[in-house]
Amino acid sequence: MVSRVIPVDPFDLVIFGGTGDLARRKILPGLYRRFWDGQMPPEARIIGAARSEMDEASYRAFVRDAVTEFVSKRKCDSELLDQFIERLSYVAVDARGEDGWEQLAGMMRDGVVKAYYFSVGPSLFGDIAERLHRFKIADDDARIVVEKPFGHNLETARALNATLARHFDETQIYRIDHYLGKETVQNLMAVRFGNMLFEPLWNAQYVDHIQITVAETVGVGGRGDYYDRSGAMRDMVQNHLMQLLCLTAMEPPSKFDPDAVRDEKLKVIRALEPVEPHDIVRGQYRSKDESYLVDVENKDSLTESFVAMKVHIANWRWNGTPFYLRTGKRMKERVSEIVVRFKEPPHSIFEEDTGQSANELTIRLQPNEGMDLTVTIKEPGPGGMRLIDVPLDMTFAEALGEEAADVPDAYERLIMDVIRGNQTLFMRGDEVEAAWAWTDPIINGWEAREDKPKPYEPGSTGPEEALILLHKDERRWRELRA
Structure with missing residues (x-):
């Protein structure tokens, strides 16, 4: 494999909703393709977080199946896929409870980019944002990625923005539109x-x-x-x-x-x-x-x-x-x-x-x-x-x-922009x-x-x-x- 891209800085990416359909079809296969293309540094780590009680081996098997299904055979190199899978971890967390948050906090590293992908419904955005700060998981340089819908109307959009703003600066919020x-x-x-x-x-x-x-x-x-x-x-x-x-x-x-x-x-x-x-x-x-x-x-x-x-x-x-x-x-x-x-x-x-x-x-x-x-x-x-x-x-x-x-793919490009700290293609x-x-x-x-x-x-x-x-x-x- 000959890399045509410049690797991003080392990062810890936590995917809330890491066992969901979006993670399975788009996010995880996209991350593998970035790894295949040489853009992901050896120190990078991906942490799946969801309510499902699943051990690390089971989650890695889940991701392997997703990559095999949604990535072209030409890029499904067995050795590279094994190396990608080694960068994966999993933690069971309760978005509205206390379970799993201390464990997640203990997994995060200093000195790397910290990004949190909210691949969940908007009703959970506030709960997750609050716990990231309460358990000191996210620092002032952390980035969060939120999926649409960004509200149901102007009133709910304002409320959602206010909820996120209680815990994160606008420069830390990446509202993703894959278009x-x-x-x-x-x-x-x-x-x-x-x-x-x-x-x-x-x-x-x-x-x-x-x-x-x-x-x-x-x-x-x-x-x-x-x-x-x-x-x-x-x-x-x-x-x-x-x-x-x-x-x-x-x-x-x-x-x-x-x-x-x-x-x-x-x-x-x-x-x-x-x-x-x-x-x-x-x-x-x-x-x-x-x-x-x-x-x-x-x-x-x-x-x-x-x-x-x-x-x-x-x-x-x-x-x-x-x-x-x-x-x-x-x-x-x-x-x-x-x-x-x-x-x-x-x-x-x-x-x-x-x-x-x-x-x-x-x-x-x-x-x-x-x-x-x-x-x-x-x-x-x-x-x-x-x-x-x-x-x-x-x-x-x-x-x-x-x-x-x-x-x-649009998702892989945008996720790498999050790691770079580039908000150009995200909505304010x-x-x-x-x-x-x-x-x-x-x-x-x-x-x-x-x-x-x-x-x-x-x-x-x-x-x-x-x-x-x-x-x-x-x-x-x-x-x-x-």
Whole structure:
């Protein structure tokens, strides 16, 4: 194995919820991949913490099975896996009791980075934070990682921030949104601010509109109870789509620095205008064979599994340029992408029926991460000036070959950023609260009106009304493909 990365400092990482599904599928396999790539120093240790009574050998077997299941065979080197497993320990702790905390305190070392991953429900954040301090497990340099949801509304988000702030400084809190760890999301900033090609055109004078789509082919499934309390707006728009909107729309920061980047994102959220009811479409997948209502307990649920909306940003850069957001379950295609549709040339010297259209930059987050730019060229061959649109495609897997295949997963990248103490790709408390301050009136509005979500066929592009949302503006969504 040839390392292409710089190892981080020695660390003790405690994963609360260390036997949970997120730890099994993402966190532990991601840490192994960082070890495989030479980024984890020999002195690093990973400590699983959960309520389950489990000895160290059993936990190591649990982790071995997780790595074997979720890491490619090419990277499952038996010798390296054995070395990784040796860095693992386990302690049974009661998040709301006293059991296990003294033992955990005795396991922590001085002189290394201490990080605590709260891979548990938000209701336990305060209990764990309080015990970390009471038992003197976390010092002033320790870092905590908290998973979404960051509250259910503005009131609960403020309460959650206040709870964490009682025990940790804002510089110690890492609110993780795995979308920000995706390679293409970070490439969005590189494309915008590292090239002169796009940034001069990245404004209302040249951009007609922007679409942000996060579509899933799966339904709510076993998450029905949670999802029915949140819906697509809380589960996806308030965090994932909001972050993509901010990175697309923000002003250039003075430098690539955590607070400089997050200050610019916060300005975007605060500049968002209220969304009118006629600019929102909510949907719920339903058919004879499959229905959202079958997956949830409340058979009269008005919770949306799909939402689309037109959003405006009240600032000089984007005045008059709409942003269309769309996300849903049981859609035709699994895709996350940002589409920047540029305006058409102000005057065409060609015949009207030549097929000329506007340029379009598509940034694909998943699957097949990459970008393509649609440009207009002359169709080869005789017969006059016939124009066609062709994509200049940069699919990372094709353009970068093996290097693209080895791009770190979002979770592994973000966890290593925690160890480095780099908060650039994590949300700040005021940013979370500002997002809820914009989201809450939208949700409260449709609840007060008792709006019913529009039905849409599973495996489709969503409700017909979502198509009309753009059609009435003489625009159309980028097509989802099966």
